[in-house]
Amino acid sequence: MRKLLYLMAVMGVLVTAAPSSAFAKVNIFACEPEWAALAHEIGGDLVDVTSATNARQDVHHIRAKPSLLAAMRKADIVLCTGASLEIGWLPILLKKAGSPDVQPETMGWIMASDYVEKLEVMQKADRSMGHVHPEGNPHIQLDPANIQIVADVLADRLFMVDRDNAQNYSRNLNVFTKKWLAAMARWEGDKAVLRGEKVVVYHKSWAYLLKWLGMVDVASLEPKPGIPPTASHLEAVLVAIDGQDVRAIIMAPFENEDAAKWLSDKSGIPVVQLPFTVGGNDNADDLISVFDETLRLLKGAS
Amino acid sequence: MSNKLLLAASVAAIITASPAFAADDADLNALRNEIAAMKQAYESKIELLESKVQTLENRQDQTAGKVAAIQPSAGKAIPATSQKRINDNSFNPEVGVILQGKYQNFSEGESEIAGFAIGEEGERGKEGLALDETELNFSANVDDKFRGSATIALHEHEGETEVEVEEAYVETTALPYGLQAKAGRFFSELGYLNSHHGHADDFADRPLTNRVFLDNNYGDDGIQISAVLPTDMYSEIGGGIYRGDDFPGGEASGNDIGAWTAYGRIGGDIGDQTSWRLGLSTLQAEGVERAAAEDEVIFNGDSNLYIADARMVYAPTGNNAEQELIFQGEYFLRDEDGAYDDTGAGTGSVAYDDSQSGWYAQSVYKFLPQWRAGARYSQLYAGGVPAGLTGSALDDEGHDPWSASAMLDWTNSEFSRARLQYNREELAAGHEDNQFIVQYVMSLGAHGAHAY
Known part of the structure; x- marks a missing residue:
């Protein structure tokens, strides 16, 4: 009996002495697939990543569903876009299930758009303008320079949240940065032919991509951001693009094809569905292939 | 009986302390190597960051005219959240009316x-x-x-x-x-x-x-x-x-x-x-x-x-x-x-x-x-x-x-x-x-x- 007690005492000491952090992975709650992919790149095996959304979902319209509450409950880092993109659901999850360490302005809270130079910052916003984001266009992931900036921010936070593994995160960041800068150099060459080309977009979700490529959007299928296309607006777009040399009508995987197809039938301009984020098409399975695919599809269109 | 107690206590002590005991010369060398690797990693990171900053600066030079009108650049350094966010809760309090x-x-x-x-x-x-x-x-x-x-x-x-x-x-x-x-x-x-x-x-x-x-x-x-x-x-x-x-x-x-x-x-x-x-x-x-x-x-x-x-x-x-x-x-x-x-x-x-x-x-x-x-x-x-x-x-x-x-x-x-x-x-x-x-x-x- 006493032996058993001693054994238990020894085991008790062992269990309490075991550094629990060595086994526990850092849980990263990523709002969008691009940030989930980046978290995998920088965190490697040391992190568990939940992507709250997939490439076929419009992130503006997500429900604060039970599975997301369960994921938020365990999050050590919340990595989202910000700029009000997730305003309809992220605050509920944070309030209800988020730990004190992932609340706004804490170590575990990263809003990617806070760190990049945002486009379309509004001096004045009114709801009659549609679903606008006064703090700027939130779809920042389609400029590769922004991805690198967020990679650095994430690595810095991982250093602080999980100091024991700082060296591993540093190594992962190095590997990623080398890979990313090489890819960016390659894309510089690839994208040259697209400079100055015109496109019609579905929603204002391509501002960063178009700026990076030096392309121009001549019209949106949505009459106002967030308001679905209407027949009269499409007629107006058709008139507006008449005579212009438009390369493609571009849309994201979660957008309705009908309007784009109608315009394509009338104008002869091809519809190009770009991946938009990781998982947006079968080939776009990581961050690099998102841009590879985007360039391939845009160059293939005309 | 007290012997057994002593034994148990010392076993416990050895096991809890074992990481320290285990840190012999081989481990120390490994540690040194690790630190060296870390240092190297940081140096290469800095190098890469520098080249990246250069890339960014080049990019910004190209588009400087357009960008200037929008917002001052804030991308390079990575401080705590530096930019002003404007959303519903900057109005204090938020006011809503349901009609x-x-x-x-x-x-x-x-x-x-x-x-x-x-x-x-x-x-x-x-x-x-x-x-x-x-x-x-x-x-x-x-x-x-x-x-x-x-x-x-x-x-x-x-x-x-x-x-x-x-x-x-x-x-x-x-x-x-x-x-x-x-x-x-x-x-x-x-x-x-x-x-x-x-x-x-x-x-x-x-x-x-x-x-x-x-x-x-x-x-x-x-x-x-x-x-x-x-x-x-x-x-x-x-x-x-x-x-x-x-x-x-x-x-x-x-x-x-x-x-x-x-x-x-x-x-x-x-x-x-x-x-x-x-x-x-x-x-x-x-x-x-x-x-x-x-x-x-x-x-x-x-x-x-x-x-x-x-x-x-x-x-x-x-x-x-x-x-x-x-x-x-x-x-x-x-x-x-x-x-x-x-x-x-x-x-x-x-x-x-x-x-x-x-x-x-x-x-x-x-x-x-x-x-x-x-x-x-x-x-x-x-x-x-x-x-x-x-x-x-x-x-x-x-x-x-x-x-x-x-x-x-x-x-x-x-x-x-x-x-x-x-x-x-x-x-x-x-x-x-x-x-x-x-x-x-x-x-x-x-x-x-x-x-x-």
Whole structure:
């Protein structure tokens, strides 16, 4: 009996002495697939990543569903876009299930758009303008320079949240940065032919991509951001693009094809569905292939 | 014996201390190498960062003219959040107004529900054109740990404009372990619909069950605590204690807790396309001179309500923006033990110990981004009537009240919605009612996110 007690005492000491952090992975709650992919790149095996959304979902319209509450409950880092993109659901999850360490302005809270130079910052916003984001266009992931900036921010936070593994995160960041800068150099060459080309977009979700490529959007299928296309607006777009040399009508995987197809039938301009984020098409399975695919599809269109 | 103790202690000491013992020369060398590798890694990181900064600078030089007009560059350095964020909560507090109006047409003049005495809020609305409840909401983060919200409702009742503090509460925003606490007056977590405001509903009126058992919403003064549990599948438990003033309680006095609630929920996903939630909850209230049916029916006693709720949301590819199908239902069972007095029928106080029940099921289908259609059925069962209450409001005369609804609504943006609804109901034997309702719900200003 006493032996058993001693054994238990020894085991008790062992269990309490075991550094629990060595086994526990850092849980990263990523709002969008691009940030989930980046978290995998920088965190490697040391992190568990939940992507709250997939490439076929419009992130503006997500429900604060039970599975997301369960994921938020365990999050050590919340990595989202910000700029009000997730305003309809992220605050509920944070309030209800988020730990004190992932609340706004804490170590575990990263809003990617806070760190990049945002486009379309509004001096004045009114709801009659549609679903606008006064703090700027939130779809920042389609400029590769922004991805690198967020990679650095994430690595810095991982250093602080999980100091024991700082060296591993540093190594992962190095590997990623080398890979990313090489890819960016390659894309510089690839994208040259697209400079100055015109496109019609579905929603204002391509501002960063178009700026990076030096392309121009001549019209949106949505009459106002967030308001679905209407027949009269499409007629107006058709008139507006008449005579212009438009390369493609571009849309994201979660957008309705009908309007784009109608315009394509009338104008002869091809519809190009770009991946938009990781998982947006079968080939776009990581961050690099998102841009590879985007360039391939845009160059293939005309 | 003491030897054994000594042995055990030393074993324990050796094992706990073993990492230190193990740090022999080989390990020290490994450590040195690691540090060297780390240093090298950092150096190469700095090198890369420098080249990256150069790349960025080159990029910015190219586009400098355009960029300058927009915002100063903030991308290179990585400080704590340096840019100003502008969103709803920079306005302190957020102010929101819900504007609602209705046109209702009923074919039946009577609206009593056989076997039930219902509260004021649960009554059917006014016929003709009428302003519905106008809600003013003020909310803001109090600081980094609390959030406050007040909802003042203005509505007309019998020619008078009534001002009601519908909700006024503070809640925690940053408690650990998935905990959240709320204090003040608020709509309790009970079943599915109770904690939601009517303007967020999928139909122009509440189902019969919520009208009868909760007077549309149970919102009382109290404290509620909830905990999201650290399980892979969503699970949450919670409960609250209340003053007991709101229906089905009534006229609480003294320092007793007049009512309490408890609930448990689970939920999750089925693939990418479907999410679900199941819940059980209870409200245990004490009615003290609880007046209903236009103050004619008085109840004294215990009123215990049990609710089971289910909700399932399906969207192709999980993209709720384009199409969505929602199923939702709740079952209510109410056990009352006390005495009823129908002053209108002159029954005097009659002992009552019986249970009443009811359910509703509804489905809403978003078939286009801006259009939704829905159907709903509600049914009530009044339970037995003591001899002394025969012919009173509690006598269902052998009829189980039911209501069937169909609706179509158009949502221009998340801030505006217009709805057409048709109800066919038979709330009392022989009183069939065909109802047409046209409704609008619009919101100005801050518009909080809606829960699942």
